[in-house]
Amino acid sequence: MESSSPVAAAAPAPAGAAPPTIVLEVFRYLPDSEDAPRYERFTVPYRHDWVVLDALNHIKDRLDESLAFRWSCRMGVCGSCGMMVNGAPVLTCGAFLRDYLPGPVRVEPLTHFPVSRDLIINMEDFIHKMEAARTWLIPKEPRRLEEGEYRQTPAQLAQYKQFTLCINCMCCYAACPVYGLDSTFVGPAALALGQRYNLDSRDGGQAERAEVLQSDHGVWHCTFVGDCSRACPKGVDPAGAIQMGKVQGTVEYMKALLLPGRRARAQG
Amino acid sequence: MARSNEPIVWSLFAAGGMVAALFLPVTVVLIGFAVPLGWLDAERLWEVVHHPLGRIFLFVLIALSLFHAGHRLRFTLVDMGLRGASHALAGLFYGAATLGSLLAAWLLLT
Amino acid sequence: MAKDWIRPMPRAWWLTRRTWRVFMLRELTSAFVAAYAAFLLLLLLRAREAGDPASTVWTGFVECLSSPWSLAFHGAVLAMALLHTATWFVAAPKALRLFRGEEPVPERIVVGAHFAAWFGASLLVAWLVLG
Ligand code: FES
Numbered sequence: 001m002e003s004s005s006p007v008a009a010a011a012p013a014p015a016g017a018a019p020p021t022i023v024l025e026v027f028r029y030l031p032d033s034e035d036a037p038r039y040e041r042f043t044v045p046y047r048h049d050w051v052v053l054d055a056l057n058h059i060k061d062r063l064d065e066s067l068a069f070r071w072s073c074r075m076g077v078c079g080s081c082g083m084m085v086n087g088a089p090v091l092t093c094g095a096f097l098r099d100y101l102p103g104p105v106r107v108e109p110l111t112h113f114p115v116s117r118d119l120i121i122n123m124e125d126f127i128h129k130m131e132a133a134r135t136w137l138i139p140k141e142p143r144r145l146e147e148g149e150y151r152q153t154p155a156q157l158a159q160y161k162q163f164t165l166c167i168n169c170m171c172c173y174a175a176c177p178v179y180g181l182d183s184t185f186v187g188p189a190a191l192a193l194g195q196r197y198n199l200d201s202r203d204g205g206q207a208e209r210a211e212v213l214q215s216d217h218g219v220w221h222c223t224f225v226g227d228c229s230r231a232c233p234k235g236v237d238p239a240g241a242i243q244m245g246k247v248q249g250t251v252e253y254m255k256a257l258l259l260p261g262r263r264a265r266a267q268g
Numbered sequence: 269m270a271r272s273n274e275p276i277v278w279s280l281f282a283a284g285g286m287v288a289a290l291f292l293p294v295t296v297v298l299i300g301f302a303v304p305l306g307w308l309d310a311e312r313l314w315e316v317v318h319h320p321l322g323r324i325f326l327f328v329l330i331a332l333s334l335f336h337a338g339h340r341l342r343f344t345l346v347d348m349g350l351r352g353a354s355h356a357l358a359g360l361f362y363g364a365a366t367l368g369s370l371l372a373a374w375l376l377l378t
Numbered sequence: 379m380a381k382d383w384i385r386p387m388p389r390a391w392w393l394t395r396r397t398w399r400v401f402m403l404r405e406l407t408s409a410f411v412a413a414y415a416a417f418l419l420l421l422l423l424r425a426r427e428a429g430d431p432a433s434t435v436w437t438g439f440v441e442c443l444s445s446p447w448s449l450a451f452h453g454a455v456l457a458m459a460l461l462h463t464a465t466w467f468v469a470a471p472k473a474l475r476l477f478r479g480e481e482p483v484p485e486r487i488v489v490g491a492h493f494a495a496w497f498g499a500s501l502l503v504a505w506l507v508l509g
Pocket of ligand 1: 079093
C-alpha cells in the first residue's frame with residue numbers, strides 16, 4: 001500500500017502501531033462436497049512478524065481445520081508453500097502480512113495448475129516436465145568409485161551455480177502466461193534446470209536433453225515475457241537460461257546444417 | 269519430440285531485432301524529421317538512397333526488420349488466442365517478409 | 379475420485395497484470411517496425427518511378443514528408459522504435475552471459491555497451507548522411 005493510505009494520514013501513530021486484525025480472503029475448493037470454488041473471509045490477528053503462512057496456520061488451528069494447504073520448512077527452502085497472494089505468485093512463508101496492509105489479503109492456489117483442493121494444486125504435470133527435461137547429471141564419462149570424484153574449477157562452477165538455487169516451488173509456472181495458455185510448454189524451471197546441467201562441465205547429456213529442450217515445446221515456445229525471473233523467490237533467472245538455450249540451440253542447428261554428419265556423430 | 273526448426277526464423281528475428289534497435293531510430297529521425305527541418309534536401313536524400321552503402325544499409329534494414337516483426341507478430345497473435353492458426357500465421361508473416369525482402373532486393377540491387 | 383478444478387486464462391489475459399501489459403506493448407513495437415519497413419519500400423518505389431532526382435514524383439514525395447500526416451506517422455514510429463531499442467538492449471544480457479573468470483560481467487555493463495554502440499552507430503549514420 002502507498003504511504004498515503006487513509007489510515008496513515010488520519011492517525012500519525014507511533015511506529016509499530018498496527019491494526020489488531022487483518023482479513024484473509026481464501027480460495028476454497030472442496031471437491032467432495034461443493035461443485036465450484038468460492039472465497040471465504042477469515043479475520044486473523046495481525047502480528048508484525050507474521051507471514052501469510054502463519055495466518056493460514058492460525059486459521060487451520062483455530063478457525064477451520066478443513067483448510068488444506070502445503071508447507072514444510074517455513075524458511076524458504078522446501079518450495080512447498082507457493083501460492084498467489086493478491087494475484088502474485090510468492091512463497092507464503094516469506095510474504096509478510098505487513099506488506100499487505102491494511103488488507104484484505106487474497107490467497108489463492110498457484111495459477112495455471114489444476115486445483116485439487118483449497119490451496120493445493122495438482123503438480124503432476126510439473127513432475128513430468130522435470131523428468132522430460134532430464135534435470136539431473138548425466139556424466140560425460142562414467143567413473144568408478146575408486147577413480148575419485150569429478151573435479152571442477154570454480155570458474156566452471158560459476159557457469160551454472162545460480163541455476164542450482166531452484167527449489168521447485170513452481171512460482172515461475174504461475175507467473176508464466178505461455179504455460180498458462182498452453183501447458184504443453186515445458187516451462188521455466190524445467191528448462192532452467194536442463195540448462196543448469198547442460199552448463200555443467202561434468203555433464204554429457206546435452207544431446208539427450210535437446211530432444212525436449214530444443215523441441216517446439218521447449219525453449220522455442222517461450223516468448224520471453226520474463227515474469228518467471230521476476231517471480232523467482234530464489235533469484236534464479238529462468239528467462240535468461242531459456243534465452244541462452246535459444247542461442248546455443250541456434251548455434252548447434254547452424255553447425256549441423258553447414259557440417260552435415262556432425263550431429264549424427266555427436267549423438268553417437 | 270523432434271528438434272525444432274525454429275532456429276532458422278529465430279536467428280532472422282534476433283538479427284532483425286538488433287539491426288532495428290541500432291538503426292531504426294536514426295533512420296526515422298533522418299527521413300521523418302531532418303527532411304522537414306531542411307537539414308536534408310530531396311537531392312541529397314536521392315544520393316543517399318542510391319549510394320552503394322545506402323543501398324546495402326536499406327536492404328539489410330528492410331529485410332531483417334520484416335523478419336523480426338513477422339516473427340514477433342506471429343507469436344503475439346498466437347498468445348492473443350490464435351494458437352490454432354499458428355501454422356497459417358507463420359506462412360502469412362514469413363511469406364510477407366520474404367516477398368518484401370525480394371521487392372527490396374529488386375529495388376535496391378538492380 | 380474428486381475432480382480437479384481448472385481455471386482457464388481469460389481471453390484478455392494480457393490486460394490482467396502490469397508486466398503482461400508492458401510485454402504486449404513491447405511485442406507491438408514490431409507492428410511499427412514492419413510499418414516503417416513498408417514505408418521504406420514505398421520510398422524506394424517512388425524513387426524508381428521518378429528515375430531522376432528532379433522529377434516531380436520524387437520532389438513531391440519528399441515534400442509530403444513535411445505534411446502533418448507524415449510527422450505524426452514518424453513521431454509514432456520513432457516512439458515505438460525507441461521503446462524497441464530500449465527493451466531490446468535491456469534484454470540483451472539474458473542471452474549473452476559473459477564471465478571474467480569466476481565473476482559474471484554485471485548486466486548493466488552489457489546493457490551500457492549496447493547503448494554506447496547504439497549512440498555511436500546513430501551518430502555515424504547521421505554524419506554520413508548529413509555530412
Ligand atoms: S514452507 Fe518451505 S518454502 Fe515456504
